[in-house]
Amino acid sequence: MTTRSEREKAQKLNEQHQVILSKMLREEENKYCADCEAKGPRWASWNLGVFMCIRCAGIHRNLGVHIARVKSVNLDQWTPEQIQSMVDMGNRRARQLYEAHLPESFRRPQTDQAMEVFIRDKYERKKYYDKDAPATAPVASSQTVI
Ligand SMILES: [Zn+2]
Numbered sequence: 001m002t003t004r005s006e007r008e009k010a011q012k013l014n015e016q017h018q019v020i021l022s023k024m025l026r027e028e029e030n031k032y033c034a035d036c037e038a039k040g041p042r043w044a045s046w047n048l049g050v051f052m053c054i055r056c057a058g059i060h061r062n063l064g065v066h067i068a069r070v071k072s073v074n075l076d077q078w079t080p081e082q083i084q085s086m087v088d089m090g091n092r093r094a095r096q097l098y099e100a101h102l103p104e105s106f107r108r109p110q111t112d113q114a115m116e117v118f119i120r121d122k123y124e125r126k127k128y129y130d131k132d133a134p135a136t137a138p139v140a141s142s143q144t145v146i
Pocket of ligand 1: 033034035036037038052053054055056057
């Protein structure tokens with residue numbers, strides 16, 4: 001059983017999280033899908049810390065929860081840990097990590113099938129990953145917002 005004040009607390013936390021997420025989505029690098037660069041992403045893989053479009057969210061879901069944990073920015077409830085993970089990473093840092101070795105001539109795939117191959121290469125096989133980055137990235141802890 002939850003009390004009224006507990007419910008109010010949960011609701012307030014949820015509102016706070018929505019404020020943080022919508023603020024993040026207004027940042028230039030988060031205005032586009034981390035994978036296909038579609039405008040206005042409304043989904044996220046919170047363990048990877050990236051915002052993405054609904055199509056790529058579907059592909060991330062196919063990867064399995066050991067790779068990507070997908071959430072809707074607006075429709076799902078977030079925990080403080082999940083929010084923190086997004087704050088610590090975000091699309092810009094994720095790009096530096098996961099696309100460090102992406103060839104300059106690389107063109108983002110258009111079809112769903114090619115997109116899935118790219119996303120698997122990127123996150124599952126870590127084909128373009130910056131291997132020199134510290135494994136346990138002590139990421140921007142100064143940015144703690146919660
Ligand atoms: Zn996308």
